[in-house]
Amino acid sequence: MSIIHVVGLGPGDLDSLPVRTHRLLRGGHPVFLRTAVHPVVEDLRREGISFSSFDPLYETADDFDQVYRAIAAALLETARGQEIVYAVPGHPLMAEQSVQYLLRDAKDVEVRIEGGQSFIxxxxxxxxxxxxxxxxxxxxxxxxxxxxxxxxxxxxxxxxxxxxxxxxxxxxxxxxxxxxxxxxxxxxxxxxxxxxxxxxxxxxxxxxxxxxxxxxxxxxxxxxxxRRDAWYPARLVERLRRPGGCPWDRKQTHESLRPYAIEEAYEVADAIDRGDPDALADELGDLYLQILLHAQIASEAGDFTLRDVFEKLSDKLIRRHPHVFGEDGGTRARSPEEAEAIWAEQKAAEAGGSSQGAAQAHSVLDEVRWGKSAFAVAKALQVKAAEVGFDWDKPEDVLEKLREEVEELADEVTAAQRDEEKLTDEFADVLFTVVNLARWLELDIEKSLSAANRKFARRFAYVESQVKASGLAWSDVDVNTLERYWNDAKISRIPER
Structure with a gap:
């Protein structure tokens, strides 16, 4: 019979040893201690209990895990055909990795956990x-x-x-x-x-x-x-959405919150552009709030929970980084470019394996990602169409098209009776053509518009300062004076905001 009796020596006092543990230690079976560095060991010696310890392994192994694996292997080999006692400090199942390896690796040896008192x-x-x-x-x-x-x-x-x-x-x-x-x-x-x-x-x-x-x-x-714990704000959001919480938060839906998700993402980008770490931390918190709100709303509807969001993200990170998390070790990425290529390959495999992707017919525009700003999506659509020849011949043609679209918009603006649907449609055509022109001129429309925003803010600040210097209220300054201030701002050296 091959048996290992695993006993715990308790926190260190002989009086705390269970009777069965004491009996096994004195029962005549070979006794092995994980370590003899324990207060109760001297009491065992005085009682005439002989034992061996694995302390020498601690001096030769590279780390504790190697020690615990070696102890388990030695015990399993020694126990073949006999009963032995393995004693550990505290309780056998409390912070005792060697016992876990014993339980995992025992095949033809029975491991009996006999108990003990833990230090807790x-x-x-x-x-x-x-x-x-x-x-x-x-x-x-x-x-x-x-x-x-x-x-x-x-x-x-x-x-x-x-x-x-x-x-x-x-x-x-x-x-x-x-x-x-x-x-x-x-x-x-x-x-x-x-x-x-x-x-x-x-x-x-x-x-x-x-x-x-x-x-x-x-x-x-x-x-x-x-408040520094990631789950604390999640509990706050849950409280805000419960009866008696915040009326505004309780009213929100996925659809009503959609503009805020986009807005907060832009706020994050702005903090990055300004190189302000404190602002970035603050804006990332606002973006996280949007995640918490959507997850809470979905949880209330029974669609998914915040843990589902975490799980999907974790699965995706592992799946798209086989060069880091892969078990076979066959995939390697020696540069950022190779890592990006692996990411793209995994992403394409996911899309190809989805039921939605299989059900839809292949289109030139299938690869366009719609989860971006409208300007970025417009450019992506135009680029994919241009790859198959659906494009203008030169930028002058696009400029002419822009003039045409602006005239059509002007007609709708000056119409005796405005049709809001047609007005929106013509305005959208102008914007789409502007994106096309920016693409042809190789200009970044988001960057260009951001620069225009900053320029307007600088110039308006100058106009504002002139109005304040005049001592007049805005309503008392005529249009011609405001235009003169604006023109002065255009030629003045106004520092960046």
Whole structure:
């Protein structure tokens, strides 16, 4: 019979050992300790319990994961044809990776988890907290800032060295202020060895008594700290949409919010153009608000949730980056151009495999992406049409067409009875032809219009300053004077806004 009895040595006090664990340790089976660096080990020696430990592996392996894999392999080999006992600190299923490898790799060896007391009970007892309030357990040797949830208590294990404490401190400082109070607990539940001290976060790695029995406790942050969590604004939006929330937010639909999504995207672009990081952070928040609102509206209708949005984005990022996330390792991207080509290839494969794409007949315009500004879509449509010869011969022809469209628009503007539908149609023809002319002249219409906007703002500011200097109200300044101010602005050196 091949059996591995896995027992936990508890937090470090012999009195905390379960009776069955104590009996197995004294039962005559070979005993193996993951580490002999544990307070209860001296008690085991005094009781005459012999054992072997895997401590030498820690000196030869490159990392902890390699140690745990080697321990599991050695135990499985040793257990063939006999019963052995494997003892770990705390509880076998609490932060014990070697046990997880045992359970995963055992085939013809039975692994029995016999239990034990984890360090969590005595730590929570010493701190006086109830885990039901919300308690997140993290590994100090592998902490990532994305794991931190400031709205719940954090318990950080495996802080066995000041160097690990330093890494933990730097990670926590990305979420919590430097002076945030944290409590360091050592040897909880071990009589005569317990120690607990609350210190500012920035002092975490300066304690000289941190060792393998150390745990760090970070209390839940207040509402201000929770605002730095990505889910906090999502909960605010949900509250705004509930009965008793904001009447404006409750009234919105996907359709009514559509202009705001476009507007906020342009605000982001403007902040980028201005090179203003603070403004960019603010505008990205406004854009994220649009995502939250649409996701909440969809959730209320039963269409999708914010998690579905995150999942679709994650799936797409993984799918379109096989050179980064691919399991076979066959795809490589040695330059940004190659990476972009892989992205385009994956995107084309997605489109070809969709039911919508298969159902539609192929068109010259199928490749045009409509999720852009109207000007950008107009140019894309014209470019695709031009590829098959549907285009003007020269820019002068486009200019003539523009004159024709402007005349038709003028006819509608001056008509005795305006037809709003025809007026809109003629105005749209003028805009579409303007885009065509910009394409022929190789001008960026968005950039050109942005420059015109800035120029108008500069010149109008000059006119405004002249009106103020005159001491008159706008309504008291005649049109000729305003035109003169405008012409002066055109020839004056007005600094960029």
């Amino acid at each position: 009970d005595p730590v929570c007892t010493l701190l006086g907290i109830d885990p039901i309030e919300g308690l997140l357990l993290l590994d100090g040797t592998a902490m990532q800032v994305q794991q931190i949830t400031p709205g719940v208590h954090l318990l950080i294990a495996q802080v066995f060295h000041p160097r690990v404490a330093g890494d933990v401190k730097l990670t926590l400082m990305e979420v919590f202020p430097d002076e945030y109070p944290v409590t360091v607990v050592r040897a909880a539940g071990v009589s005569g060895m317990e120690r607990m001290e609350t210190i500012p976060l920035y002092e975490l790695d300066r304690l000289d008594w941190i060792d393998h029995l150390t745990t760090v406790f970070v209390p839940a942050g207040d509402a201000h700290l929770q």
